Amino acid sequence: MNSFKVQYTIDGEDFSVAGEASRKLKKVLQSLGVDPQIIRKATVAMYEGEINMVIHADGGVIDAEITPEKIHLFLRDKGPGIPDIALAMTEGFSTASDNVRELGFGAGMGLPNMEKYTDYMNITTEIGVGTTIEMIVNTSLS
Amino acid sequence: MDKIIHSVTLDTDKCKGCTNCIKMCPTQAIRVRKNKAKIIKELCIDCGECIRVCPYHAKKAVTDSFDMINNYKYKIALPAPAFYGQFDKATKIESILHALIKAGFDDVFEVAYAAQLITKRTKELIASGELETPIINSACPAVVNLISTKYPSLLNNVIPLISPMNLAAIMARKIAEEKTPYKGSEIGIFFITPCAAKATCTKFPLGLPESVIDGAFSFKDMYLKVVPHLNDKECEQDLSKAGFKGVCWANCGGEVVSLELDNYIAVDGIHNVIHVLEEIENDKLSDVEYVEALACTGGCVGGPLAVENNFVAQTRVKKMAKTARGNGEAPEFDMDLVWQTPIKIRKQRNLDDDMFVAMEKLAKIDEIYDRLPKLDCGSCGSPSCRALAEDIVRGYSKESDCIIKFKEKIALFANEMLDGSDNVE
Ligand SMILES: Nc1ncnc2c1ncn2[C@@H]1O[C@H](COP(=O)(O)OP(=O)(O)OP(=O)(O)O)[C@@H](O)[C@H]1O
Ligand code: SF4
Ligand SMILES: [Mg+2]
Numbered sequence: 122m123n124s125f126k127v128q129y130t131i132d133g134e135d136f137s138v139a140g141e142a143s144r145k146l147k148k149v150l151q152s153l154g155v156d157p158q159i160i161r162k163a164t165v166a167m168y169e170g171e172i173n174m175v176i177h178a179d180g181g182v183i184d185a186e187i188t189p190e191k192i193h194l195f196l197r198d199k200g201p202g203i204p205d206i207a208l209a210m211t212e213g214f215s216t217a218s219d220n221v222r223e224l225g226f227g228a229g230m231g232l233p234n235m236e237k238y239t240d241y242m243n244i245t246t247e248i249g250v251g252t253t254i255e256m257i258v259n260t261s262l263s
Numbered sequence: 264m265d266k267i268i269h270s271v272t273l274d275t276d277k278c279k280g281c282t283n284c285i286k287m288c289p290t291q292a293i294r295v296r297k298n299k300a301k302i303i304k305e306l307c308i309d310c311g312e313c314i315r316v317c318p319y320h321a322k323k324a325v326t327d328s329f330d331m332i333n334n335y336k337y338k339i340a341l342p343a344p345a346f347y348g349q350f351d352k353a354t355k356i357e358s359i360l361h362a363l364i365k366a367g368f369d370d371v372f373e374v375a376y377a378a379q380l381i382t383k384r385t386k387e388l389i390a391s392g393e394l395e396t397p398i399i400n401s402a403c404p405a406v407v408n409l410i411s412t413k414y415p416s417l418l419n420n421v422i423p424l425i426s427p428m429n430l431a432a433i434m435a436r437k438i439a440e441e442k443t444p445y446k447g448s449e450i451g452i453f454f455i456t457p458c459a460a461k462a463t464c465t466k467f468p469l470g471l472p473e474s475v476i477d478g479a480f481s482f483k484d485m486y487l488k489v490v491p492h493l494n495d496k497e498c499e500q501d502l503s504k505a506g507f508k509g510v511c512w513a514n515c516g517g518e519v520v521s522l523e524l525d526n527y528i529a530v531d532g533i534h535n536v537i538h539v540l541e542e543i544e545n546d547k548l549s550d551v552e553y554v555e556a557l558a559c560t561g562g563c564v565g566g567p568l569a570v571e572n573n574f575v576a577q578t579r580v581k582k583m584a585k586t587a588r589g590n591g592e593a594p595e596f597d598m599d600l601v602w603q604t605p606i607k608i609r610k611q612r613n614l615d616d617d618m619f620v621a622m623e624k625l626a627k628i629d630e631i632y633d634r635l636p637k638l639d640c641g642s643c644g645s646p647s648c649r650a651l652a653e654d655i656v657r658g659y660s661k662e663s664d665c666i667i668k669f670k671e672k673i674a675l676f677a678n679e680m681l682d683g684s685d686n687v688e
Contacts, residue, residue: 122619122622122623122626123619124622125622125625125626140545143545144541149625151611151612151613152612152613152614152621152624152625152653153613153614153618153621153622153625154611154613154614154615154616154618154621157415157416157608157611158416160416161416161544164544164545165544165545165546168545187622189618189619225547234546
């Protein structure tokens with residue numbers, strides 16, 4: 122076995138289970154013996170992406186591939202797409218509704234944090250078709 | 264690797280092998296094997312949740328026997344502030360302290376009084392801006408154990424100060440050595456503990472190289488020794504020194520009240536604490552300044568070794584804090600209270616040190632889990648089907664430990680037998 126692959130389906134309907142996939146990934150990384158600080162980076166990034174899929178895109182699928190060198194995450198959704206990636210990446214930018222803000226989300230910090238906690242991040246998006254976010258966290262401690 | 268020591272243990276004679284504790288343990292540290300509960304040392308955080316839920320009282324906290332005070336010439340009691348809430352409504356702090364003397368001690372030193380100095384130093388640390396936010400309190404050793412076991416990335420958020428209990432012990436010893444002719448091992452210092460976690464800390468203190476306390480007696484044991492003396496006539500000496508800011512540490516939220524903070528979360532109950540720690544790990548609480556997290560509902564008044572109902576005790580302590588004699592100012596004591604030894608991250612329980620082998624084992628766990636009934640009934644002795652799958656791969660269990668699986672097998676076997684006998688006829 123050269124890598125460990127796992128897939129999570131993110132339910133866009135149920136807000137209460139949002140965050141479950143990143144919690145599961147955390148357990149996987151712990152049982153593989155990944156360093157705690159690296160686990161934290163990967164799970165925070167995935168958590169933010171997961172929440173975005175629930176709030177902004179009606180759910181989707183997350184594929185994770187883990188090797189001794191890196192944690193590779195693919196987040197795919199069939200949501201509305203992101204019209205202006207640079208704008209969405211700006212700290213504080215959010216289109217979240219008041220309802221969502223009341224739940225404590227919508228600070229516009231998710232995407233910037235995903236970039237901050239990962240070593241590589243790439244967003245591909247098409248309006249009306251969906252968004253794919255690829256993220257890599259290196260597991261070496263440098 | 265360092266030995267992991269904890270005070271929660273099992274009375275095997277009383278254990279019936281039921282599944283109450285394995286289901287409630289917040290770190291899934293208990294299994295039932297051969298009809299007896301077993302604690303996995305690496306995972307136990309000494310929270311005492313199992314002590315509370317065991318219907319047969321088979322889970323216990325190891326505390327010391329009161330007779331041990333006779334080994335010392337000068338005996339000092341250190342009551343935790345929550346101890347004050349254990350008695351009848353009319354009881355005053357002063358009466359409790361005097362009753363402790365009548366029960367056999369030569370002096371008392373209130374942990375609440377030492378807590379006032381911890382409060383002051385904590386304030387200074389917060390103001391220095393050196394700690395990662397949210398800052399997490401370190402007064403509850405079960406929470407610190409939880410962090411070093413399950414949330415090690417948050418250790419930098421934890422206040423690196425010794426506990427009020429250990430500070431009280433150091434102060435009490437110094438005062439005794441000054442005012443009495445006794446020295447060193449002639450002086451015995453005994454903590455009156457609400458819980459297993461603090462009992463462990465009397466032997467293996469957080470942040471100190473060695474123990475500064477000679478013994479730990481439980482609230483329950485001391486309650487029986489103190490009650491007969493509560494109405495004795497008080498002696499001349501004023502024993503109580505603690506004020507509001509110290510006594511209120513007994514309740515959850517007390518620490519933040521004495522720290523005079525506004526932007527905080529005070530969370531009690533180990534399962535709630537886990538929830539908050541997860542939020543912190545997910546970077547969701549970076550706008551919060553301080554988190555007071557206590558393993559027991561209500562704080563230390565709800566400790567697993569407490570006598571009184573925690574809600575009743577909370578109200579009593581609140582009232583007592585208001586009328587406490589001291590002014591609540593920090594006592595003068597010249598000592599650096601910062602941890603002398605860092606808290607170690609507990610070795611994470613990976614499946615194998617070789618990641619490729621760990622991957623194979625993880626895949627195997629998934630495969631076994633798929634076959635299990637997913638009822639999470641606990642009858643196999645593991646807390647969930649997922650945990651059983653993991654235990655099988657780790658070599659501690661077998662698939663036939665699942666009673667549903669076992670039944671299926673028997674049914675299959677029985678059918679084969681019947682088919683066989685059909686053939687004979
Ligand atoms: N998967 C997605 N599909 C469509 N739009 C998205 C998606 N993810 C993010 N966005 C857009 O980008 C904006 C910024 O996202 P970001 O995660 O930074 O902030 P937020 O989700 O609004 O708030 P926060 O993450 O702080 O709770 C969102 O408000 C939304 O308009
Ligand atoms: S809250 Fe208090 S009584 Fe409960 S485990 Fe923590 S220190 Fe002990
Ligand atoms: Mg977001």
